[in-house]
Amino acid sequence: MKQKIGRQNVLYPMPVTIVAALVQGRVNFINIAHVGILNAAAPHLITLGMHTMHHTNAGIRENKTFSVNILSEGKMVEMDYVGLVSGRETDKSRVFETFFGELKTAPIIKDCPVSMECRLIDIYDTGTHDIFIGEIVGTYVDDAVLTSGRVDLAKVKPLLFDMGTRRYWTLGAAIGECWSAGKALIST
Amino acid sequence: MKQKIGRQNVLYPMPVTIVAALVQGRVNFINIAHVGILNAAAPHLITLGMHTMHHTNAGIRENKTFSVNILSEGKMVEMDYVGLVSGRETDKSRVFETFFGELKTAPIIKDCPVSMECRLIDIYDTGTHDIFIGEIVGTYVDDAVLTSGRVDLAKVKPLLFDMGTRRYWTLGAAIGECWSAGKALIST
Numbered sequence: 001m002k003q004k005i006g007r008q009n010v011l012y013p014m015p016v017t018i019v020a021a022l023v024q025g026r027v028n029f030i031n032i033a034h035v036g037i038l039n040a041a042a043p044h045l046i047t048l049g050m051h052t053m054h055h056t057n058a059g060i061r062e063n064k065t066f067s068v069n070i071l072s073e074g075k076m077v078e079m080d081y082v083g084l085v086s087g088r089e090t091d092k093s094r095v096f097e098t099f100f101g102e103l104k105t106a107p108i109i110k111d112c113p114v115s116m117e118c119r120l121i122d123i124y125d126t127g128t129h130d131i132f133i134g135e136i137v138g139t140y141v142d143d144a145v146l147t148s149g150r151v152d153l154a155k156v157k158p159l160l161f162d163m164g165t166r167r168y169w170t171l172g173a174a175i176g177e178c179w180s181a182g183k184a185l186i187s188t
Numbered sequence: 189m190k191q192k193i194g195r196q197n198v199l200y201p202m203p204v205t206i207v208a209a210l211v212q213g214r215v216n217f218i219n220i221a222h223v224g225i226l227n228a229a230a231p232h233l234i235t236l237g238m239h240t241m242h243h244t245n246a247g248i249r250e251n252k253t254f255s256v257n258i259l260s261e262g263k264m265v266e267m268d269y270v271g272l273v274s275g276r277e278t279d280k281s282r283v284f285e286t287f288f289g290e291l292k293t294a295p296i297i298k299d300c301p302v303s304m305e306c307r308l309i310d311i312y313d314t315g316t317h318d319i320f321i322g323e324i325v326g327t328y329v330d331d332a333v334l335t336s337g338r339v340d341l342a343k344v345k346p347l348l349f350d351m352g353t354r355r356y357w358t359l360g361a362a363i364g365e366c367w368s369a370g371k372a373l374i375s376t
Contacts, residue, residue: 007230012203040317141198164338173358
């Protein structure tokens with residue numbers, strides 16, 4: 001039996017990220033899972049859907065740069081913490097260690113196994129949220145999470161987010177190959 | 189040790205969806221994992237990043253409606269199949285059973301435990317991809333995947349996608365509460 005449950009967004013789980021930016025010269029972090037991938041072509045474009053009330057938004061507008069970092073399960077507490085307190089009142093700059101890449105103003109989280117350095121190319125305005133559209137200009141990964149030169153999610157151990165039950169989930173096993181599993185149904 | 193691996197998009201895993209639309213009067217399906225969430229406010233807005241070559245794009249433009257469906261693991265083969273063949277050459281209308289909701293022109297997949305009926309409100313153009321921005325106007329769920337009235341991902345058993353290794357992944361366990369796990373770090 002199906003039921004209609006109003007107009008809920010149930011596009012979950014989504015990958016949890018930690019977004020880092022400089023805000024008035026200080027490194028700041030926020031967790032964001034309302035992200036998106038726009039294309040599979042260069043330049044690679046991704047989105048962050050961030051309520052306009054957040055302190056980090058000002059820094060992204062100021063420098064037009066930010067980083068998007070994928071954490072491992074072991075950093076769940078720190079990741080959740082940076083979403084609980086605002087950089088307006090709390091200095092979060094030491095929660096994670098950072099370094100700078102080619103953009104010079106986008107702090108990249110050393111403690112995250114996978115990071116993307118982004119240049120802000122556009123802002124889509126929904127009224128309540130700034131949708132920051134970033135071009136990926138540099139991707140940094142820990143050797144330890146690579147298998148045959150590719151990022152191996154089984155080694156990354158990312159977290160996923162679900163607004164329905166407001167929980168963080170781990171990743172399970174890989175069970176199929178894309179553009180392959182369905183070949184059995186192609187009539188010859 | 190960190191290494192820079194060019195400008196790769198590593199914002200994975202992303203949730204796998206099946207998008208359904210009417211194209212010239214016929215139901216068509218395609219799998220899309222390059223999705224996004226723009227906001228956490230009404231109207232709820234989500235994005236689909238779809239290469240302009242896809243047949244489904246014409247139907248979304250034609251009717252200004254579509255549905256986004258979350259499948260369970262058991263439908264992996266059918267889901268992968270609808271991404272392997274184009275509706276231009278192949279009638280995929282019977283791969284899944286559908287019904288219509290309030291928009292009348294957005295087929296909703298009965299075999300998927302969670303579905304969102306969407307109205308197209310804007311198209312963001314990246315050159316190679318149409319970014320369809322949809323407003324969620326109706327959410328349909330199977331009773332079987334609800335726990336205390338909320339969608340329970342442990343029951344949905346969604347699939348996740350990763351472009352790095354091009355595999356489908358299952359969901360693991362829930363290991364933490366959002367806006368809670370980090371409270372231990374708030375200094376009192």
